[in-house]
Amino acid sequence: xxxxxxxxxxxxxxxxxxxxxxxxxxxxxxxxxxxxxxxxxxxxxxxxxxxxxxxxxxxxxxxxxxxxxxxxxxxxxxxxxxxxxxxxxxxxxxxxxxxxxxxxxxxxxxxxxxxxxxxxxxxxxxxxxxxxxxxxxxxxxxxxxxxxxxxxxxxxxxxxxxxxxxxxxxxxxxxxxxxxxxxxxxxxxxxxxxxxxxxxxxxxxxxxxxxxxxxxxxxxxxxxxxxxxxxxxxxxxxxxxxxxxxxxxxxxxxxxxxxxxxxx
Numbered sequence: 001x002x003x004x005x006x007x008x009x010x011x012x013x014x015x016x017x018x019x020x021x022x023x024x025x026x027x028x029x030x031x032x033x034x035x036x037x038x039x040x041x042x043x044x045x046x047x048x049x050x051x052x053x054x055x056x057x058x059x060x061x062x063x064x065x066x067x068x069x070x071x072x073x074x075x076x077x078x079x080x081x082x083x084x085x086x087x088x089x090x091x092x093x094x095x096x097x098x099x100x101x102x103x104x105x106x107x108x109x110x111x112x113x114x115x116x117x118x119x120x121x122x123x124x125x126x127x128x129x130x131x132x133x134x135x136x137x138x139x140x141x142x143x144x145x146x147x148x149x150x151x152x153x154x155x156x157x158x159x160x161x162x163x164x165x166x167x168x169x170x171x172x173x174x175x176x177x178x179x180x181x182x183x184x185x186x187x188x189x190x191x192x193x194x195x196x197x198x199x200x201x202x203x204x205x206x207x208x209x210x211x212x213x214x215x216x217x218x219x220x221x222x223x224x225x226x227x228x229x230x231x232x233x234x235x236x237x238x239x240x241x242x243x244x245x246x247x248x249x250x251x252x253x254x255x256x257x258x259x260x261x262x263x264x
Contacts, residue, residue: 003031005105006038006072007056007112008048009131011079014116015089016109017046018098025090026101027071027109035158038072046087047080052161054129057108071108075131092117126183127214128166137216141170141179144209144218150174176221177208183215188264190217195263199256203249 005027008017018025030041035052042048051074058070083089090098092113100106115121127133138156145152150172159178160167164186168179182189190210194217197204206220226238253260 003029004033004058004068004070004072005029006042006052006074007108008042008046008050008074009076009112009116010089011076013089013091014113015091016112017048017083017087018090018100020086021101024099024101025088027105033068033070033072035161038074039158042074046083049077049079050074051077051134052158053131054126054161054163056112057104059104071105073112073129075134126163126166128161128181129163137168137179137181140211140214140216141168141177141218145172145174145177148174148208150177174220178205178219178221180217180219181215182217187212187215190215191263192260193217193219195260196253199253199259200249203245 008028009015010017017028019028020026021029028042028046030038032038032041038052039050042050053073053075055070056073058068061067061069095106095109095113100109121130128137142152152170152172154171156179157169158167159169163183165180165182170177170179180189191212193204194207194210197207205222207217208220209218210216226242229238230236
């Protein structure tokens with residue numbers, strides 16, 4: 001299996017999208033793992049508005065695990081009209097009579113249909129890898145923006161979709177904001193980030209809201225990433241300045257060690 005594929009379900013029915021490939025059918029193919037690029041591709045090629053839930057199946061093609069071939073799971077929110085020629089929706093009954101490009105896709109789809117029909121989702125799956133989670137997260141974000149008197153001015157950008165965290169960027173009347181959700185393993189991150197912003201506001205992103213129970217964090221834009229500055233100027237000085245500033249912050253925080261430890 002070359003490249004990556006995605007399981008794109010119908011917005012309201014237990015069916016998934018497949019595309020013709022020679023004499024077979026295949027899940028939508030893409031070369032990228034980037035969540036926003038996958039969303040753009042599904043919109044442009046099939047007219048679907050989707051969110052990437054995460055890697056659902058797949059394997060690595062090399063022993064060093066540098067070359068993945070993943071099958072991603074998506075959540076479809078809406079569709080613009082009919083599907084283009086060479087693509088169609090199939091249900092579980094169609095799976096047995098539909099020639100697929102490879103067995104890995106068939107195994108993944110068999111598991112996906114079983115989960116969709118039973119509603120039984122493995123407990124180890126992250127919250128954002130479950131359908132419906134993004135609507136809940138967006139409702140909270142909108143609530144917090146409304147509390148501050150800000151309004152969202154455009155669609156969210158899905159910056160990161162991994163098994164340990166999910167990150168969104170949203171344009172608002174108060175500037176870009178960033179939403180991050182983490183797993184239980186990193187539950188310390190939202191409250192610790194909020195405490196750092198309280199103790200060292202000049203060196204920390206502005207924390208707008210925290211939901212400790214759900215491990216959610218909403219932050220204001222902290223400015224241009226250092227890697228982008230270096231890419232533009234070819235000058236490594238910003239990295240050196242950052243390391244010096246980071247060391248100073250660490251030293252300044254030593255008196256607050258008990259508070260920092262208790263926040264985590």
